[in-house]
Amino acid sequence: MPLLETTQLTKDFGGLRAINSLGLHIDQGEIVSLIGPNGAGKTTFFNLITGLYPQNTGDIIFDGHNLKGMPPSSITKLGIARTFQTVRLFNNMTVLENVMVAQHSRTKSGVFGAILQTASFREEEEMIREKAKEVLSFFGSKLTGYRFDQPASMLSYANRRRLEIARAMATEAKLLLLDEPTAGMNPRETQDLAELIGKMRDEKGFTILFIEHDMRVVKGVSERVIVLDYGQLIAEGNYEHISQNDRVLEAYLGKKAENA
């Protein structure tokens, strides 16, 4: 049984059909990249899966649950976490707090625990903190030490992207959705991050679906590539297969010609 499966998924914005009868699946433990020209509907697909937009028709089945009508927080609890194309951190919270928030659905202390400072509250708080530090240390020393207490807004662009990934990891999700994780990074940073994506699966056991425009990353990291155009699946398979597919070339070249 696949971890994530969509059937006949459709989303309209007014007259525009952003996702058109899309059916695809992601298996446990895969690293899959989602590509397609600008406006193909990739981000919209993420928004549908995470519950930020309701779909018009079709189903999203995750780990045996139909996500239809679920609020995003419940979906996160089931085990899907994401990053955003335009980095969206809690800018005025510290690096550590950003990651701590993400464990919300894995923890449960409430108002009373906090007010009475019960033993279980303090334990859990300590656990959240440790976990957050552990997740941040996944990125080496880039987000640790004195960075813990810096407000997120003070980080460099690449670090902000990293922090957003760390935040998603801290939700203890099964499936990570990364929206253009390397956008705006220099070649060196891109390379590092590509390696980390592999490590995230190998060491931490995440299943990963990521949107990517940099074909070297796609080629280097992903085991399977899904190509969208006009909200439809036009091809899927390994990189070699995809790169020779006529419809894919047409979609990309066609768009290029239009843009030129």
Next chain:
Amino acid sequence: MFNNVRLALKLGFYGGIIALFISVIGMVETFDQRNIINGVVSIGLGVLLINVLVIGYQTAARIGKGLVQPGENGKQTARARAIVIGNGSLAGAVVSSWLALLVLVESQINLRSVLINVSPELISLLTFGLETGAGALLLLFLGTLFGGLGAFTFSLPSRVRRPLVAGLMWLAFWGLLSGVIRTTLSEIGIPSVVAKLFVKIEGLTPLGAVIIFLLAIAINLGNQRWREPLIERITLLPPTRQRYFRFGTWALGIILLLALPWIVGRVTSDTLVLVGIYILMGFGLNIVVGKAGLLDLGYVAFFAVGAYSTAILTSADEISAIQISFWAALPIIVIITGIAGLLVGAPVLRMRGDYLAIVTLGFGEIARFIALSDWFKPWLGGAQGVINIPSVALGNFLIVGPQKLYYLILAFALFALFISRRLDKSRVGRAWEAMREDEDVAETMGVNTIYYKLLAFAMGAMIASLGGAVFAVKLSAIFPHSFNVEVSITALSLLIIGGIGSLPGVVVGAFALVGIPELLREFSEYRLLLYGAVLIIMMIVRPEGLVPSTRRARELHEDEAAQDDWLKSETERNIITPAEL
């Protein structure tokens, strides 16, 4: 040169408008009954005076910046000083010319038929009892003089300027509160013959003024000289001694807090209770606005629900069928109000910020309409309200009178403070904060924003209900008219002046915005004018408040550049006095 004059004219122009404004709306005259220093200067004139001084000072500050470079010789400094003072005087003259104009116009046209506060009293005040022409001239002269004085103050080296300004501020502050000082003095057993020498109910005596002024200067100088060495000494002490020291400070603070109503006396305690109620409300509203980021303008609704449920549950009035003790009623009051919070929260859950604000404002009004209506009269008493609310009993001890009620509100306020503090660094607090920063992202990170919004509304409401309960007990009767939009605006204003999200800010805000106007009865007419001005000015100049929480400051000052500019001008300002460097 020309630029300087233009600046002076411009600032003078604005200052003049302010002076004219506060005269024409009646503040000057209203405040003339009270004196800062008896027989010398009334609060009304004092306000005008401060206005001129500040304008002079500001003119100097703007012109002085960059006029003299460090290391230049004394002669040029003297010249710069002359320019600065000249322009300050000019600005002061412009300010007073507006008032002179008012005097002249009034002598020709009867403005009073429309502008009711342009009364003969105001005119004679402004002309110092002289006839029109002479009065106007005197006014101009004084404006020039004090504008120049303001500028002169600026040109002093900062080690002279600071104590001087501090002295003036103390003078103004204690002058305003002379009534309180007087009652405090008699309360702590100083015979009135002696007290009368220093302060009278209507103002400080000149002797008292001199003492306060000198005291302020002494404290300021002492502070400059000894503060840092003292702190250093303390940090050098062995840890156990340090602990004693800290413990001592705490103990002193607590003793002061407990003794406060008996030091300030009965009348002032009444004000303290009111301030306490608003501190409580401020803490509660801070959960909704400051933590969860929901701009609730109908906070009065929960205050009202708290007060009304207290009244109905405990009153001996015939409309309330039940009569139980305050303590038995308290949990019910809190729960009822919490439910009211949910009821207000639910419909606005998915509204965006600005709509939410206005809809909650509407809810606040609805609460009042309902309390006033004939429909609910059998249960809520209509316009006559509910009377006969008994005092709170603690065992055999009756909490009667403001001095004892103070402890009740103190306990509640400390409780609310405690809750707020504890929630800050917790899973709940983080969820609120994340939600405030970006609702969608918080939701995708697993925060159930619907639950947390409702939680914020319910908790805010419950805290307000405590305030309402004390309010009902304090007055022993409640009327719908006490629960109007002013309450919400007051709570919001004190939150904003103190700095949204800052708990000490709430306390400072409540004392400044509720305490002082309450002590100066004349002021009550202008309270909302003040709140309005506070909201406008704070939003434009200092959205993070006077006692900001660092985080909020960051959030609201997205453009750090503005702050940097301000810092720079602060440092540059001092350049005029090379002596300092």
Next chain:
Amino acid sequence: MKNTLRQRIGEQFSLITLLLWALRVGVFIVVLWGSINTLASGRYEASTWINLVIAGLAQGSIYALIALGYSLVYGILRFINFAHGEVFMAGAFTSVFVAEALERSGFFPKYPILTFAILLIVSMTSSTVVAVLLERIAYRPLRNAPRLVPLITAIGASFFLQYTFRGLYGSGFHTYPEFGQLWGVWNIAGMDIQIVQVFVFLASLLMMAGLYLIVERTKTGKAMRAVSEDKEIAALMGIDVNRVIVITFVIGGMLAGSAGVIRGMYQPQGIWFFMGFHPGLKAFTAAVLGGIGNIPGAMLGGLFLGVFETVGPTLILQGLGIPAANQLKDAIAIIMLVLVLIFRPQGILGEKLAEEKA
């Protein structure tokens, strides 16, 4: 236990959807039940209802004039000028002094039309001055601040203005002199129709038509529309954005000022410093009802609210057996605002540019 409750609250949007439906049905039943009861009781004749509707239209056209100010400003700045009710008050309150003076001097009885024109000019001028000062002093420095910052400023400004006018003109009530010619009735088809109501309706319509012409036909109107589409692009195209914004406030102020005088002729009593607060809230409701930012929407929303608020208490609340239903007139308007915002936040005609989500 705590946890399961929490889960249940948030588990599904469908629970909320369910609640919303329940609310919808509830409101529908209450309205229907009340109306049927009242109508079945046969206490009122058809002419009563028609008179109520006409009164509602008159009241509503005043709301519409004020609502336009909210909508115009929102259309251009995307922000709620909460102090607009006070702009209206400024005009009405200032002109009442002129009206009183003209009556005392005997000018008014002799030249009622001229008096009306003078009052209109005075009122419109005062409102416009207040509106422009507001923009210049309170709002302009905050043009790029987060949305709630100018809203808080506007709320502050609202109270500041109220109490400024209280300080200037005092806290007493003033009364407009009565325009005798307007206080008759016309008997049309066996029904008495109050002339003043027709006058109010027509005068407001005239003002609104004027506005419509400005926005649709003039170059200024075109610039306004351009700025409301996109400030930056408009600026790039050489439009002076600041000027357009000021003009918007001027127009809003003039409409509010005219509403002030019209209100004074229709309801001469109760002119005081607080008179703008509730009409402001209601006009805002009207603007939201019609779709804030939408000009024809504000007009329709105003008229609809006026009629609803005049007819509603009698029709719905009395049928439910609520005593002194007219006391709850203001509450009805607010409840209406809440319901609109819950069920159709874009308003009847659709909001100009729905919320741009980041």
